[in-house]
Amino acid sequence: MVELSVDIRARAGNFTLECAFEAGPGITAIFGRSGAGKSTLLRALAGLVACDRARISIGGRLLEDTDKRLRLPARARRIGFVFQDDRLFPHMSVRRNMTYGAKGETSTAFASVTDLLGLDRLLDRMPGTLSGGERKRVAIARALLSSPQLLLMDEPLASLDHARRDRIMPYLERIRAETSIPILYVSHELGEVSRLADTLVILDDGRVAAHGAAADLFARLDLGPLLGGNDTSVLLKGRVTGTDERWGMVEVDVEGRKLHLLAPPPGEEAVAPGTMLRLRVHARDVAISLAPLAGISMRNQLPMVIDAIRNEEGGAHAEIRGRIGGQFLRARVTRQTVHELALHEGMTVHALVKTISFERRLVQEHA
Numbered sequence: 577m578v579e580l581s582v583d584i585r586a587r588a589g590n591f592t593l594e595c596a597f598e599a600g601p602g603i604t605a606i607f608g609r610s611g612a613g614k615s616t617l618l619r620a621l622a623g624l625v626a627c628d629r630a631r632i633s634i635g636g637r638l639l640e641d642t643d644k645r646l647r648l649p650a651r652a653r654r655i656g657f658v659f660q661d662d663r664l665f666p667h668m669s670v671r672r673n674m675t676y677g678a679k680g681e682t683s684t685a686f687a688s689v690t691d692l693l694g695l696d697r698l699l700d701r702m703p704g705t706l707s708g709g710e711r712k713r714v715a716i717a718r719a720l721l722s723s724p725q726l727l728l729m730d731e732p733l734a735s736l737d738h739a740r741r742d743r744i745m746p747y748l749e750r751i752r753a754e755t756s757i758p759i760l761y762v763s764h765e766l767g768e769v770s771r772l773a774d775t776l777v778i779l780d781d782g783r784v785a786a787h788g789a790a791a792d793l794f795a796r797l798d799l800g801p802l803l804g805g806n807d808t809s810v811l812l813k814g815r816v817t818g819t820d821e822r823w824g825m826v827e828v829d830v831e832g833r834k835l836h837l838l839a840p841p842p843g844e845e846a847v848a849p850g851t852m853l854r855l856r857v858h859a860r861d862v863a864i865s866l867a868p869l870a871g872i873s874m875r876n877q878l879p880m881v882i883d884a885i886r887n888e889e890g891g892a893h894a895e896i897r898g899r900i901g902g903q904f905l906r907a908r909v910t911r912q913t914v915h916e917l918a919l920h921e922g923m924t925v926h927a928l929v930k931t932i933s934f935e936r937r938l939v940q941e942h943a
């Protein structure tokens with residue numbers, strides 16, 4: 577089901593943004609280098625910059641159509657915007673900040689958003705007394721209470737350190753799981769994108785360089801410079817099949833192969849058998865062996881069929897992409913290794929991955 581449909585051309589100074597894409601429910605990350613046009617895109621959707629040409633609709637409702645000379649003002653678009661700086665009113669309590677500009681807000685909506693973002697104990701505080709992460713949660717709550725049909729988030733976590741980002745991301749995951757509002761999420765951070773994005777739009781110099789399911793784009797060798805450069809990674813999907821409390825491990829099935837991963841640390845939600853997980857693995861953490869190895873500490877040895885090899889331009893490395901059932905793994909090795917092991921497309925090899933190399937936070941995958 578298409579929720580958001582965008583086809584726009586807008587200018588900011590000498591810069592031209594010209595892009596078209598569609599986005600369904602869930603989180604669509606807008607990713608790209610600094611100056612690629614990410615903020616301009618969000619501002620154009622929100623009606624904060626004028627477009628030369630635009631056709632924007634959400635769920636069939638037209639927000640802007642230059643051919644029809646239709647342009648809804650920003651306040652009529654039903655779009656919630658969370659800016660990089662949270663823009664809270666310093667003289668209003670958290671409660672009043674949240675309800676400021678709320679449309680059709682009911683006490684049920686207020687209670688559920690308060691609960692969703694864990695704000696119960698902060699409602700009577702003033703913004704000046706809140707931590708950066710708490711302020712962010714209030715800004716997100718305020719955007720949700722405006723009953724938006726689309727939520728735009730422009731690097732909402734950029735001002736926070738890593739620990740605080742990690743604490744806020746579960747709230748964003750809850751919004752995705754518990755509301756059906758499509759979210760466009762601008763980020764510079766591949767860690768955030770790999771964890772949150774269902775769909776990815778990569779912007780490059782004002783154009784859409786690639787657009788699709790996040791896992792598909794992470795697996796593409798040709799996007800290297802646009803998506804991770806020398807630090808590429810893939811997103812694997814797997815199902816928890818067992819837990820081993822004695823050793824603090826979980827067993828995960830990926831395409832019929834068993835992986836052994838670290839269980840979530842105490843204090844984090846346990847993962848029950850049957851849970852679908854998203855696992856991120858960096859290409860630099862994957863080694864290749866021609867045969868399975870015994871007497872080695874690496875717990876995970878995955879047979880895969882090499883389906884592409886790409887030499888790094890002007891460098892000593894190569895990327896190997898291997899197919900595991902319907903999914904892909906990438907390994908960054910030296911070109912010398914490719915030569916000496918005579919690696920070639922169609923060959924079956926064994927990918928060796930240390931347990932610790934699967935991103936430690938196990939992220940629940942949403943359909």
Ligand SMILES: Nc1ncnc2c1ncn2[C@@H]1O[C@H](COP(=O)(O)OP(=O)(O)OP(=O)(O)O)[C@@H](O)[C@H]1O
Nearest residue numbers: 588589590591608609610611612613614615616617
């Ligand atoms: N008001 C303006 N006047 C002139 N140029 C502008 C204006 N706003 C944006 N630009 C230019 O448009 C281009 C895209 O800017 P934009 O803020 O959309 O990029 P971005 O991808 O969000 O970058 P960043 O990740 O650094 O925030 C940049 O080259 C920027 O300098």
